[in-house]
Amino acid sequence: MGKKEIILIIAIIIFSVLIGQSTSGNIFFGDLNMIDEGQFAAWANHMLHGKMMYKDLYIVYGPLYVYPLYLLFKILSPSAFLVRLYLTLGGTFGIIAIYFVMVELKLNRIVKSLLLILFLCLPMLNLRESMAIWCLYFLLKTTTKSSKHSFLILGILSSITLLVSQDFGIFILLVSAFHLFYSRLFAHNTLNKHGIRDYIVGYVTIIICFTGWAFKEGWLLDYIRVATGVSVDLSSINVPNGQNFPNPLSYFALHTVGMNVKYFFSKDVLLYVSILVYFASFFYLTVNYVKRKLVNTNYKLLLVTLYGILLYCILLTRNGIGHYYYTLPAVLLICGYFLNQLLFINKKITLLSSALTIVILSFFIRLLYLNNPELKQSLNIHNYLPIHTNNPYRVGIINISKSQATKISLLQTFIFKNTKKSDYVFFFNDEPMMYMLVDRVNPTDYDLPFAGNTLDKRIKMLNQVAMKKPKYIFIDNDVWAVDGINNKTRLPELTKYLYSHYHLIKTTNNVQIFQFI
């Protein structure tokens, strides 16, 4: 690694941490994300209270996504700031990987800079995506430099990715398998003879180490049960969150011409733009394959495209803006590749090449505009100055809104005054962050109650509440209902139990507090 690259990496880290966007927002300001950040805070805090991953906690991600935060909590004491910092650094780690992927794709300096700006300004990466991008980088590296270490590292990273996130781990495993077998069968010259063996050795070594650790801690079988359950549920009708994939035809049939024109600039259409980019990539690769011009960089583009297509499957169920961002890295890398071809490889500038360049750049601007409110906030220097002299307990140095600070303080005061540390409290809505902020334990496995949406999970949740009898149950009527369906609808058995065994004692800041009768 050269001196310039080291400086660039330092610049990426500084920009990303100071004013860049992570999936949780800026680390210095912005309200706490009670769900996305909150789930990590709750899991790590519950582990500090002695709960075991997967055995006592329903965790939808891999253990290596949660465990580092638990260690951080243990060493530095829990805070919401620490959670955000951890998630932000996870994203930053991926932006560095993106840079190396761009180097592998031999993109021009200008294109690389342009893409880096986009990756820094849009909340596209988190730790699980970052791990997958690092795998992608080593995957691309094995196409040019076939050494034993590349495959071994790829195998190790692929298994770590699986342990960070099941879905990303499976995607990477599939792309790696394609690469290993394709190279073995069709391109003997570029693949190390023992590539497959080295990959398996790296993969299995990590899995064996992990198995030993999880077995020793006593949650191995629970992990296997939950991980397979989550993977099946996410791709079936049992998925807790998600809506239908937008259908433009039904929209066009129901709206006026003006509305239909406006629709072309909507977020829904961006979902189809990604598909168009993948079509273009496959077509480009087919033409080059027939022309015998499937050179190394084109083959790398094929691997990126395959990874992107697999990642896109996430959007078939969960196509909200947050998940849309996650699927963008591959799309942007392909766009960057085409931009590179148009501007720097194909030197003849024509009307069509200029038009295509404008289209790609417009797409980039549209994406930046999508995140416009957050970007504006990040560029406002006043947001970085502390607005509260005393943030609520365990919030850390994040500037949160006055309304959120008041709500947290009121609940903390009530809970600290009326409960002991060993008492259970239950937050009926999806705001797991509160467990960490009040340092109390959830009687159930489900810190996000909406995730326990099948009958067996609902009954399990109900039994745990009935058995452990939390002293108070809180219903926050301001909380965001996932997909517009609140938890009273999602959890009918628990709702019935709540109203028959608890009585309302107080309503503060639109939060109803129920006490056990």
Added chain:
Amino acid sequence: MNTTPYYTKIRRLFASFKKNLRIKINKYNWEFHFYVFVFSLCFSVSVFIILMISLHLSFKMPNTTAINWFTVHKYPKQQDIFYFIFGFPFILVLSIIIWMLTLWVKKR
């Protein structure tokens, strides 16, 4: 008696087809291929939509105890997955076939 295995014949046929196609591809610049791609993509998407409408596919709600957006709105989730898994390769392959046919016709 010809003892050449069938798969060798297929392989030779494919190699010859690819060679002919390659010669034809090189005759035209990338812009030509781009325009053909845009046309073939539009055509393939139209064929796919017409095919789906004419097939009158109906998807049943799977049996589940889950309560989520899909069950509340009685939306069979598998239809989105079906359209993507069937539609993406269908449109892609048809577009490539049209592109190849265009090159073949163009030569004649």
